[in-house]
Amino acid sequence: MQxxxxxxxxxxxxxxxxxxxxxxxxxxxxxxxxxxxxxxGAVPQDVPFVEGNIxxxxxxxxxxxxxxxxxxxxxxxxxVVPESVSDPLKYYYNNTANTRSLLESIIKNEVRHFIFSSxxxxxxxxxxxxxxxxMPKIPINPYGTSKLMTEYMLADVAAAxxxxxxxxxxxxxxxxxxxxxxxxxTAGATHLIKVxxxxxxxxxxxxxxxxxxxxxxxxxxxxxxxxVSDLAAAHVIALEKLIDSPEDSHILNCGYGHGFxxxxxxxxxxxxxxxxxxxxxxxxxxxxxxxxxxxxxxxKQRFGWTPQYDDLNLIVKHALAWEQRLIENPIA
Ligand code: UFG
Numbered sequence: 001m002q003x004x005x006x007x008x009x010x011x012x013x014x015x016x017x018x019x020x021x022x023x024x025x026x027x028x029x030x031x032x033x034x035x036x037x038x039x040x041g042a043v044p045q046d047v048p049f050v051e052g053n054i055x056x057x058x059x060x061x062x063x064x065x066x067x068x069x070x071x072x073x074x075x076x077x078x079x080v081v082p083e084s085v086s087d088p089l090k091y092y093y094n095n096t097a098n099t100r101s102l103l104e105s106i107i108k109n110e111v112r113h114f115i116f117s118s119x120x121x122x123x124x125x126x127x128x129x130x131x132x133x134x135m136p137k138i139p140i141n142p143y144g145t146s147k148l149m150t151e152y153m154l155a156d157v158a159a160a161x162x163x164x165x166x167x168x169x170x171x172x173x174x175x176x177x178x179x180x181x182x183x184x185x186t187a188g189a190t191h192l193i194k195v196x197x198x199x200x201x202x203x204x205x206x207x208x209x210x211x212x213x214x215x216x217x218x219x220x221x222x223x224x225x226x227x228v229s230d231l232a233a234a235h236v237i238a239l240e241k242l243i244d245s246p247e248d249s250h251i252l253n254c255g256y257g258h259g260f261x262x263x264x265x266x267x268x269x270x271x272x273x274x275x276x277x278x279x280x281x282x283x284x285x286x287x288x289x290x291x292x293x294x295x296x297x298x299x300k301q302r303f304g305w306t307p308q309y310d311d312l313n314l315i316v317k318h319a320l321a322w323e324q325r326l327i328e329n330p331i332a
Pocket of ligand 1: 079081119120121143171172173190191192193195207208209210211220221222223262285288292
């Protein structure tokens with residue numbers, strides 16, 4: 001029977017790109033998603049789809065057996081930082097408790113490899129940037145803490161069982177599949193590039209710049225924006241490394257190692273659209289660090305990961321193309 005890879009949250013933004021990357025590289029993904037924030041239409045028709053909860057032991061066990069699952073990529077979870085502050089228990093439930101349940105099904109069914117969507121939010125406000133994996137992890141919101149707790153669980157599970165894992169700490173994920181097959185479809189998104197392309201296409205009147213007095217060159221916040229397809233490619237490499245070296249686990253930053261300010265991002269959107277966004281200068285958003293840039297030397301050395309889309313204009317172009325396609329043909 002052919003081997004398959006379980007993709008939790010495969011109907012979501014990053015998960016749907018991982019599904020494509022797996023298929024493009026000859027793997028067989030199987031998606032489990034509860035469709036609370038994901039879209040059935042984001043999963044290709046020929047990919048097995050299971051609608052349900054990752055904490056449902058019977059469903060997950062049956063899926064593992066039915067499709068001969070040998071590894072899991074775990075994207076399912078809640079991702080809105082301010083919401084994690086107002087409703088922390090939702091985050092400890094969806095991100096931490098449900099992952100614990102999923103891991104129990106994984107271990108009981110002898111699935112040996114696990115790739116986890118972690119986040120730069122585990123670092124909190126780093127003292128220096130670029131931030132290296134070994135620097136202190138002091139999350140400043142429940143979202144970051146809920147993900148860090150999962151990293152701790154994974155380390156303990158790997159020590160106790162025949163199991164290895166890779167936690168990828170994402171920096172600012174943006175853009176869409178270069179072939180236009182999937183993209184970020186989330187309603188009410190808050191992420192800068194998504195919001196900016198919505199404004200560029202008239203879905204919003206203007207864009208807010210949150211804070212102009214940061215300790216950065218132009219005073220606006222600096223982030224390390226990574227194209228979602230480069231991130232998806234890193235997951236496929238992680239899968240292959242975990243299988244090839246079952247004794248080794250990895251915790252790796254996933255970013256380009258350089259950043260852009262909010263102003264630079266909006267300038268790129270203006271360049272790509274040949275138009276001018278209406279910009280509102282507003283106070284800082286709570287909990288935003290001045291700059292957050294990855295030190296990506298570890299993932300490059302260990303995995304030989306070589307980004308293909310390290311180009312802000314291209315990231316914006318792909319995000320814009322997907323936004324346009326959503327207007328013409330809304331996803332369901
Ligand atoms: N920003 C604006 N206007 C907007 C949206 C964002 O000025 O309308 C600014 C923010 O203040 C920040 C930058 O654009 O300086 C990026 O903000 P995002 O909301 O796009 O992303 P964050 O850096 O806040 O969040 C990202 C990830 C989170 C992760 C966090 C870690 O999306 O998952 O980094 O700090 F938790």
